[in-house]
Amino acid sequence: GQNIDQPTEMTATEGAIVQINCTYQTSGFNGLFWYQQHAGEAPTFLSYNVLDGLEEKGRFSSFLSRSKGYSYLLLKELQMKDSASYLCAVLDSNYQLIWGAGTKLIIKP
Amino acid sequence: GAGVSQTPSNKVTEKGKYVELRCDPISGHTALYWYRQSLGQGPEFLIYFQGTGAADDSGLPNDRFFAVRPEGSVSTLKIQRTERGDSAVYLCASSSGTGHTDTQYFGPGTRLTVL
DSSP: OOEEEOOSEEEEETTSOEEEEEEEEOSSOSOEEEEEEOTTSOOEEEEEEOSSEEEEETTEEEEEETTTTEEEEEEOSOOGGGOEEEEEEEEOTTSOEEEOOOEEEEEEO | OOSOEEEOSEEEEOTTOOEEEEEEOOTTOOEEEEEEEOTTSOOEEEEEEETTEEEEOTTOOSTTEEEEOTTSSOEEEEEOSOOGGGOEEEEEEEESSSSTTSOOEEOOOEEEEEO
16 A cells, blocks of 8 residues: 655744654655645645755755655744644655645744 | 635535535646545545546545536536535645646635534
């Protein structure tokens, strides 16, 4: 079967750095997405990785290792508004997005 | 419009009833996706349209679910004989290209509650 694993919940302090991990086992791989979802709102796009390595975009960076079936999202200089769920999703061989259950990130002052 | 819109935002219905959920994609976006999301879970793929045709409907759970996009813009997800297990947030997303790697822009969702 297809599987995306993420921690259920993480807590971090305002101004700090947090790394959210995602491991996947899917039938084929055509890229990995990270989305942010505030409670009761729609997911919004953060990043897309298809090649190994680190992609940096402002305070957010995303890393991919295809050989390890592993990705992480790195959030720097955390702000209270970063409190949200972070969803990892993999595009499989049929070009369907397979989603993880999301990691709820709680930011404390 | 500026973004993807979905109506209604909330729908409460009784078991066995028929419901229609509407999605208005971003103007010019040819690709449209329907997902459903249960509490504490990621979205679950239902169906994908490219233009007017359903290019992939393999995620529809059974024949009570059907979706149309007759003019290649607005889409309607139809659920017959609703069951309590159909309760979820139904999300619609659109993207501009023909490739699935294009960013999907999500609407706010319709929260369906089946009593």
